[in-house]
Amino acid sequence: MPATALAVLPIPHPLILLPSARLTLPVSKVSGEVLAALVAESDVQPVLAVVPITNHTSNANGQHKAEPVLSEWGTAARIIRLIRPPNRNPQHPYLLSLQGLTRVRLAAPVKLKSNAPTDIIKLHPVEYPVVDDTPSPETVEAFKAAALRLLDRLAKDSTQQSRKDAWMKIAGMVEEISEQRAPWMADVMISAVNGEYNDKLTFLSAAAPEERLRIATQIFIKQASISEVSKKIASAVDESLSKQQKEFFLRQQLAAIHRELQNLNRSHSPNGEASPGSSSELDDDEQHEVEDMADLKKKIEAMEPGSEERKMGVREWRRLKRIPQGSVENGVIRTYVRPSHPLEWLTSIPWPSSAAVSDSASLDALKDRSFLKKAREQLDADHYGLDKIKRRLIEYLAVVRLKQLAASAEQDAQMTLEFERQVQSESKELVKVEKASVPNPQPPRRTPAKKAVKGPILLFVGPPGVGKTSLGQSIARALNRPFQRISLGGVRDEAEIRGHRRTYVASGPGMIVQALRKAGRPDPVLLLDEVDKVGQSNFHGDPSAALLEVLDPEQNHSFNDHYINVPIDLSQVLFICTSNTLDTISPPLLDRCEVIQLSGYTYDEKLHIARRFLLPKQLQSNGLSPSQLTITDPALLHIVTNYTREAGVRSLERAVGSVVRFKAVEWAEAVDDGREQDYKSVVEENELEAILGISRWEGDEKDREERRGLIYGLVVTGQGEGGILPVETIAIPGSGRLKLTGSLGEVIKESGEIALSWVKTHAYDLCITENRAQDPLKFPDPVDIHLHLPAGAQKKDGPSAGVAMACAFVSLLTGACVPTNVAMTGEITLRGRVTPVGGIKEKVLGAHRAQMKKVILPWANRKDVEHDVTQDVRSQMEFVFVKTVEEALIAAFGKGTLGWRRQTLMMESRL
Numbered sequence: 001m002p003a004t005a006l007a008v009l010p011i012p013h014p015l016i017l018l019p020s021a022r023l024t025l026p027v028s029k030v031s032g033e034v035l036a037a038l039v040a041e042s043d044v045q046p047v048l049a050v051v052p053i054t055n056h057t058s059n060a061n062g063q064h065k066a067e068p069v070l071s072e073w074g075t076a077a078r079i080i081r082l083i084r085p086p087n088r089n090p091q092h093p094y095l096l097s098l099q100g101l102t103r104v105r106l107a108a109p110v111k112l113k114s115n116a117p118t119d120i121i122k123l124h125p126v127e128y129p130v131v132d133d134t135p136s137p138e139t140v141e142a143f144k145a146a147a148l149r150l151l152d153r154l155a156k157d158s159t160q161q162s163r164k165d166a167w168m169k170i171a172g173m174v175e176e177i178s179e180q181r182a183p184w185m186a187d188v189m190i191s192a193v194n195g196e197y198n199d200k201l202t203f204l205s206a207a208a209p210e211e212r213l214r215i216a217t218q219i220f221i222k223q224a225s226i227s228e229v230s231k232k233i234a235s236a237v238d239e240s241l242s243k244q245q246k247e248f249f250l251r252q253q254l255a256a257i258h259r260e261l262q263n264l265n266r267s268h269s270p271n272g273e274a275s276p277g278s279s280s281e282l283d284d285d286e287q288h289e290v291e292d293m294a295d296l297k298k299k300i301e302a303m304e305p306g307s308e309e310r311k312m313g314v315r316e317w318r319r320l321k322r323i324p325q326g327s328v329e330n331g332v333i334r335t336y337v338r339p340s341h342p343l344e345w346l347t348s349i350p351w352p353s354s355a356a357v358s359d360s361a362s363l364d365a366l367k368d369r370s371f372l373k374k375a376r377e378q379l380d381a382d383h384y385g386l387d388k389i390k391r392r393l394i395e396y397l398a399v400v401r402l403k404q405l406a407a408s409a410e411q412d413a414q415m416t417l418e419f420e421r422q423v424q425s426e427s428k429e430l431v432k433v434e435k436a437s438v439p440n441p442q443p444p445r446r447t448p449a450k451k452a453v454k455g456p457i458l459l460f461v462g463p464p465g466v467g468k469t470s471l472g473q474s475i476a477r478a479l480n481r482p483f484q485r486i487s488l489g490g491v492r493d494e495a496e497i498r499g500h501r502r503t504y505v506a507s508g509p510g511m512i513v514q515a516l517r518k519a520g521r522p523d524p525v526l527l528l529d530e531v532d533k534v535g536q537s538n539f540h541g542d543p544s545a546a547l548l549e550v551l552d553p554e555q556n557h558s559f560n561d562h563y564i565n566v567p568i569d570l571s572q573v574l575f576i577c578t579s580n581t582l583d584t585i586s587p588p589l590l591d592r593c594e595v596i597q598l599s600g601y602t603y604d605e606k607l608h609i610a611r612r613f614l615l616p617k618q619l620q621s622n623g624l625s626p627s628q629l630t631i632t633d634p635a636l637l638h639i640v641t642n643y644t645r646e647a648g649v650r651s652l653e654r655a656v657g658s659v660v661r662f663k664a665v666e667w668a669e670a671v672d673d674g675r676e677q678d679y680k681s682v683v684e685e686n687e688l689e690a691i692l693g694i695s696r697w698e699g700d701e702k703d704r705e706e707r708r709g710l711i712y713g714l715v716v717t718g719q720g721e722g723g724i725l726p727v728e729t730i731a732i733p734g735s736g737r738l739k740l741t742g743s744l745g746e747v748i749k750e751s752g753e754i755a756l757s758w759v760k761t762h763a764y765d766l767c768i769t770e771n772r773a774q775d776p777l778k779f780p781d782p783v784d785i786h787l788h789l790p791a792g793a794q795k796k797d798g799p800s801a802g803v804a805m806a807c808a809f810v811s812l813l814t815g816a817c818v819p820t821n822v823a824m825t826g827e828i829t830l831r832g833r834v835t836p837v838g839g840i841k842e843k844v845l846g847a848h849r850a851q852m853k854k855v856i857l858p859w860a861n862r863k864d865v866e867h868d869v870t871q872d873v874r875s876q877m878e879f880v881f882v883k884t885v886e887e888a889l890i891a892a893f894g895k896g897t898l899g900w901r902r903q904t905l906m907m908e909s910r911l
Contacts, residue, residue: 004128006104007038007048008121009096010070010112014197017050017075018204019100020184021191031120032094035082049104049126050077052201053117068117070110073205075100076128100191103129103207129207136210140182143213146220147174147189153227154193183209186216195219251290345509345564350522366401366479375478382474383467384612385605388868392596393471396458397478400574457551459531459577459590462598465648468578469529475576476525484515485527488543492535497546499563509563512550512570523572531589532579544586551575551592600647600721602845602870606640607633614653618660628681629663631656635685641849642695643688645721647842655692659683662691704820709812711892713804714825714843714855715796722839722846724823726790727801729808734784736777742789745797751827752787755805758832758885759813767899768813776813785812800837802828803856806885807892818892823847824856832885836860841868848873856891859883 009031017023027035038046051074055067077098085092107125148171155167170189177185190203199219206212300313368374375397379390460468469485476483491497491511500507515526528551534544549555556570577593579585601609611633619626639659644651663683670679689695704712709729716722740752763769763776770779777783787805789796803826811818825843826834836858844865847855857865859881865874880891889898 004126005123006076006126007034007046008070008074008106008110008124008126009035009048009050010053010068010110010118010121011050012053012118016052016197016200016204017077017098017100018191018200019075019102019187021100021187022080022097023050023077023100024095024097026093027096028093028116028119029085030116031118032082032084032096034120034122035079035094035096036084039079039082045078045080047076047078047101048120049074049106049124050098050100051075051106051110052204053112054201067114068112070106070112071201071205072106073207074104074106074126075204076102076104076126100187103204105129105207131208133209134179135182135213137179139210139213139217140179143182143186143217143220144174144177146217146224147171147185150189150193150220150224150227153224153231157227157231183212186212190216190219193220193223195223251294254290345513345517348517349513349564349568350516350520351569366404371401371478372398378478379471379474382470384608385601386467386471386598389471389596389598393475396456397475400479456594457553457575457577457592459579459593459595460598461579461582461595463600463647464580465646465650466598466600467648468598469527472525472527472576472578475574479525479574481574482519482521482524483527484519484524485529486511486515487529488547489530489533490535491543494543494546495562497543497550499561501562502565507563509561512559513561513564513568516568516573522569523574525574525576528575528577530579531577532581532584544589548588548592551577551589599839599841599868601649602873603637603640603849604872606644606649606652607636609649610636610640610652610656614649614656615660618653618657622657622660622664624660624664624667628667628679629660629683630681631659631683632685635683635688638685638688638695639692643692645696645717647721659688659691706817706820708815708817709808711804711808711811711818712820712823712850712852713801714823714847715800716839716842716846717794722842722844722849724846724850724852725796725801727804727808728788728790729812730786731783731812732786733782735782736775737784739784739786740788741786742792743795744789745795747799748789748797748801751799751802752805754828754830755802756785756809757830758806758828759809762832763813765901766810766814767901785809798837799827800825800839802826803834803882803885803888807889810889810898811893814898816893816897819854821851821853822856822892823850823852823854824888824892826856826858826861826882826888828885834858834882834884834888840864844869844873844877848877852877854878854880854891856880856882856888 009027011017011023011025015023015025035048038048051070053068054071055069077100079096080099081095081097083095085094104126105128107127110121110124113119151167151171151174155164155171158164158167170192174185174189186203190200199215199222203212203215203219206215297317300310300317304310372394376390376394379393383390460471462468472485473483495510497510497512499510499513512526516522516524519526528547531547534547536542536544549559550570553571556573558567559570560567582590582595615631616626619629639655640652643655646652663681667679670676683691704726709731711727712724713727714722715725738752738756740749744752759766759768760776763774764772768776777785787808789801803824806828807818807824810816825837827837828834840857840861841864844855855877857879862879862881865879880887882888882891
């Protein structure tokens with residue numbers, strides 16, 4: 001770049017001078033005197049560098065907050081005119097007119113004065129960019145297209161003919177401009193259009209012609225788009241104002257006509273005397289009526305377009321306009337006492353005869369050869385784990401598909417047979433009647449099949465938060481059917497299921513019909529949520545009895561809603577029920593359902609669910625990106641084990657949400673303070689106590705000890721979570737009684753008495769007593785046995801603690817100890833048999849979490865372990881399946897630990 005020295009004139013925001021443009025601006029007295037000296041010293045018009053001040057932030061007094069900084073690029077400009085202030089007003093600034101010539105670049109930074117940043121700098125080295133390259137033809141064509149579009153828009157928006165002619169003249173120049181002159185034309189047009197300051201500054205800094213044309217093209221496109229949008233908005237505003245003015249004018253005319261009619265009616269009174277012309281606010285009721293109607297219309301128009309409430313409002317508005325004002329129905333509609341007219345409900349229900357389109361859509365989804373594959377992918381995408389549940393759902397979907405396809409094929413065969421019979425009948429008539437005009441036989445119209453798919457009614461039973469409702473949504477997505485959820489929790493009125501009689505005030509259809517109307521198809525997936533919480537029989541009827549007809553595939557093809565009073569076919573609906581327990585469901589209703597148990601998730605499954613579903617959901621809800629927060633696997637596992645103990649994942653989601661919100665606050669504070677580099681995005685395990693507080697549960701394995709009379713049993717908590725529970729026994733001086741504590745129920749107390757009776761019976765065989773007639777609690781010294789189950793505030797009941805209690809009594813009386821890594825469960829009988837118990841999966845997983853190495857289970861529960869427990873858990877533990885208490889004792893204490901006087905053989909009766 002060739003260098004020279006020029007006087008530099010800083011110009012404030014928003015002034016900017018581009019090459020080929022003219023600019024007139026006021027300058028201070030100091031700068032004016034310097035410029036006057038330059039003009040006087042030079043024989044020709046002097047040239048100076050005009051450079052804009054880039055940081056133009058100012059306070060309320062117009063003063064710059066920061067030090068003023070000059071742009072690196074400016075424009076070499078020739079002084080055209082310098083007007084001195086008049087003598088009568090020496091404080092008036094100089095007026096300077098400049099003509100832009102070419103771009104210049106400051107060779108070195110310039111430090112401006114804070115108190116007078118626009119004062120001229122007498123001499124400063126500048127550089128002239130030397131650019132000899134020609135822009136590419138593609139860039140020039142894009143520039144011409146954008147420029148012509150902008151010029152056409154400016155010409156259309158111009159109100160003066162002279163301005164319009166000027167823009168059209170420039171457009172003609174753009175069309176004929178050469179590639180070498182295109183950058184010059186860009187400078188001319190950027191100076192002419194009202195662009196943004198930053199865009200012009202960027203354009204000034206572009207020295208290369210290619211880059212200059214690209215920036216100009218972007219600016220032209222932006223300006224044209226802004227102009228088009230502004231024109232549309234202005235036109236819409238004008239149209240709206242015109243419509244409002246017209247409506248106001250017509251309403252004023254209508255009010256004047258009503259007043260004249262009222263005066264005319266008063267003047268023709270029956271007695272022939274004119275009534276007084278006094279006016280009152282009670283007389284002009286028509287005007288108030290018009291205003292009320294206008295207010296009501298505005299409220300309907302304010303509703304969200306396309307919403308259900310707006311559609312209903314429009315329908316009721318049209319009915320209201322047709323009904324006379326004095327009608328009772330008019331008041332009913334206006335106050336919206338009834339949801340809708342029975343005829344509208346009747347026509348809005350998706351009847352099977354008018355659902356050919358939805359039937360074909362559902363049938364197309366079932367005919368897809370990859371239907372089951374897509375269903376598996378859908379279930380895997382929505383849920384982690386639950387392999388047994390997913391397998392049953394795939395079976396369910398496969399049966400639905402096969403039955404639907406078979407029904408469709410049977411219907412097609414019937415249609416073909418009917419068509420053939422019609423052709424044969426018309427052929428015979430043609431033979432009998434000569435010269436008869438026989439129309440072409442038309443194939444019969446396809447009607448929906450009467451025999452619908454009568455699939456089982458699935459009932460998902462499990463603790464809260466295990467995914468019962470979302471499984472129903474997955475089934476609906478797999479079948480490509482609409483999904484509707486009906487919450488039955490707290491429903492105590494039979495009319496909420498069957499609908500109200502039309503004679504009652506505020507009557508309406510039941511939940512089933514309302515769900516059908518929302519679904520819009522006769523074959524939706526209806527989820528009956530919380531079936532176990534339906535109200536019991538009372539004077540309002542029995543809601544659970546009303547569900548019997550709905551959930552019976554043999555009866556629901558003619559379901560009768562009291563409000564509609566027309567049989568409704570529910571045989572195509574797929575019903576799915578959910579429940580937390582089976583205890584409160586009536587037996588007839590339970591008999592109609594196929595129960596599928598959802599026992600809950602393992603810690604490993606919860607870890608994957610939190611990583612795959614819960615954490616991304618919470619990040620999106622709290623405005624963080626995945627790169628801004630990472631929770632390590634040990635930290636997640638610590639949250640799962642020590643902060644949540646439930647079968648579902650709702651508490652886990654709340655805990656993860658607490659961590660995400662805590663980090664969101666840290667990130668927001670770091671951004672506000674400018675300390676983004678100090679923000680730590682990784683959450684470690686040792687930070688959780690500061691975020692979530694003290695952990696609610698500690699691992700049971702931390703305080704285990706091997707001692708006499710202490711056995712670890714397996715339990716299932718009320719939250720559906722498995723775990724270990726120590727069975728503690730001690731011997732105290734007494735009279736041979738058994739004392740049980742720990743908030744125990746009747747069944748578990750009986751288990752303790754049965755265990756002690758068995759130990760007393762076999763005390764001689766276990767070398768506890770010297771002969772069979774001795775009582776181990778009275779020989780050699782009389783003692784009482786106190787059995788306690790910790791966590792006394794929690795209710796405990798059930799028969800599955802019998803084996804653990806028997807082992808605890810044997811350990812107390814013999815002195816042998818059971819290792820702390822052995823846990824057991826099972827019910828015992830007086831004969832010493834070990835019978836099966838429930839909750840095996842939860843108990844085994846609880847033992848695995850407690851780091852148990854050996855688990856003693858009833859022999860009849862071995863299949864539960866094989867089917868419900870995953871292979872990785874089974875490979876880390878030793879399972880011993882026992883049939884008798886003797887086998888349980890050998891497995892617990894080890895072979896040879898207890899001294900047996902004889903081998904007891906258990907014989908079964910063959911009566």
